[in-house]
Amino acid sequence: MSDPDQKGFKLGVFSANADRGLSFSVVPEAWKAEWDDVAATAQIADRAGMDFFLPIARWRGYGGSTNVREWSFETFTFAAGLASITERIALFMTVHVPLLHPLYAAKALATVDHISHGRAGLNIVCGWNPDEFDMFGVTLQKEPYAQAKEWLDIIVKTYNSDKPVDFDGEIYKLKAAVSRPASLQKPRPVTMNAAFGPTGRDFAAENCDHLFTSFTDLETGKEHVTDIRARAQKFGRSVGVYTIGHVVCRPSQAEAEDYYDYYSRDMIDELAVDYHMQQKKNFSRSHEDEAFRLYKQRFAAGTGSYPLVGTPRKIAEDLAKFAEVGYGGAALSFVNYKDELPYFCQEVIPLLKEAGLRS
Known part of the structure; x- marks a missing residue:
C-alpha cells in the first residue's frame, strides 16, 4: 500500500488520531491522542516498516462518561503534519464526502x-451518523455513493485535464x-473505502484501490x-481487500486475555458503547447483523473489529489466517x-x- 517493494501482508495503524482509538474503555492508560504521542507513534510505525497510517473522520463524541472520540484531529492537516516527520509510511486522509467540496479535497489531497x-x-x-451531519446542517443523499462517484470523478478529472473542467x-x-x-x-x-452494503461495495469495486x-x-x-x-471482476478490475483488528499483545496468553477482559469488559463506558452500537445498527451497514447481538465486547474493545x-x-x-482467507492486510488499533x-x-x-508474509 506504500512501498511497492514491500511484498506480502500489509500492516497499518488505525484510528490513532482520535482519543481512545477504537476502544470504549475508561482505563487510565487509554489513548488520549495528544499530538506528541501521535507523532511518536507514527515514527515508530515508520521505522518498523509498517505500511500505512489510517485515521478516522469524527466530528462529535458518543456520550457516556468519556464522550469518546470527540477529541480527534482533522485528517488532511493530520496527514500533512505527519508527512514532514516520517519517511516511507503511507499517510491516509479520511473524508466524509457530503461535508467537503471535491475541489477543496483535490487541493488538500x-x-x-x-x-x-x-x-x-x-x-x-x-x-x-445523522447526529454528526446535523451539526453541519447537511442531509445525507438518498444515494450517497452516487454522490461519492461524482465527487471522486471531479478530483480525477481536474488532476488530469490540461484545461478547466466543466462538470454537470x-x-x-x-x-x-x-x-x-x-x-x-x-x-x-x-484510494480506499470501507463499505459493507452492496451499493457501497460496488462503488469501491469500480472506483477504489482497496476495500476494508x-x-x-x-x-x-x-x-x-x-x-x-x-x-471488482464485474468492472474488469481487482481491488485489495483489507480488514481491521484490535490488538492486545503480551508475553503470555493468560496476561493478554486478562488485560483484554479488564479493559473491554470490566472497565467500559457502557452508555457510550451502547449508543455507538445502536447508531451503527440503525444507520450503518458496517457489520453483519449477528455481530451486534453476539459481540458487545468486541465493540467495547475495538469498535466491532x-x-x-x-x-x-x-x-x-x-x-x-487472515492472509490465508484472502486478506491483503490489516489496520490495527491498540489501547495505547x-x-x-x-x-x-x-x-x-x-x-x-x-512465515513469508512480509519481505
Whole structure:
C-alpha cells in the first residue's frame, strides 16, 4: 500500500488520531491522542516498516462518561503534519464526502501528496451518523455513493485535464474547475473505502484501490473476500481487500486475555458503547447483523473489529489466517498505541517475515 517493494501482508495503524482509538474503555492508560504521542507513534510505525497510517473522520463524541472520540484531529492537516516527520509510511486522509467540496479535497489531497513525496492516500466515506451531519446542517443523499462517484470523478478529472473542467452531474455542477498542483501519484493518490452494503461495495469495486471490511469469524471473512473480488471482476478490475483488528499483545496468553477482559469488559463506558452500537445498527451497514447481538465486547474493545489477543506468536498466526482467507492486510488499533506498538513491531513483525508474509 506504500512501498511497492514491500511484498506480502500489509500492516497499518488505525484510528490513532482520535482519543481512545477504537476502544470504549475508561482505563487510565487509554489513548488520549495528544499530538506528541501521535507523532511518536507514527515514527515508530515508520521505522518498523509498517505500511500505512489510517485515521478516522469524527466530528462529535458518543456520550457516556468519556464522550469518546470527540477529541480527534482533522485528517488532511493530520496527514500533512505527519508527512514532514516520517519517511516511507503511507499517510491516509479520511473524508466524509457530503461535508467537503471535491475541489477543496483535490487541493488538500495534492498538497499532502507533494509534502510526503507521493505517500498520500484517501479513504472515501459517505458517513452514517445523522447526529454528526446535523451539526453541519447537511442531509445525507438518498444515494450517497452516487454522490461519492461524482465527487471522486471531479478530483480525477481536474488532476488530469490540461484545461478547466466543466462538470454537470446530479449533485455537482461546476464551471471551468481547476486544481493545481495535481497529485504526484497518477491518475490520483491511492484510494480506499470501507463499505459493507452492496451499493457501497460496488462503488469501491469500480472506483477504489482497496476495500476494508470487518468480519465476525474467518469463514464469514472469506465470504466477504469472495464477494468483493467478484464485484471488482464485474468492472474488469481487482481491488485489495483489507480488514481491521484490535490488538492486545503480551508475553503470555493468560496476561493478554486478562488485560483484554479488564479493559473491554470490566472497565467500559457502557452508555457510550451502547449508543455507538445502536447508531451503527440503525444507520450503518458496517457489520453483519449477528455481530451486534453476539459481540458487545468486541465493540467495547475495538469498535466491532476482530480481536487479536495473545502472545506474539498467537497474533502472528491469526494474521497468517487472515492472509490465508484472502486478506491483503490489516489496520490495527491498540489501547495505547505509543506504549504497545513497539512490542508488536519488535516481536510480531519478525514472525510474519519468518512465515513469508512480509519481505
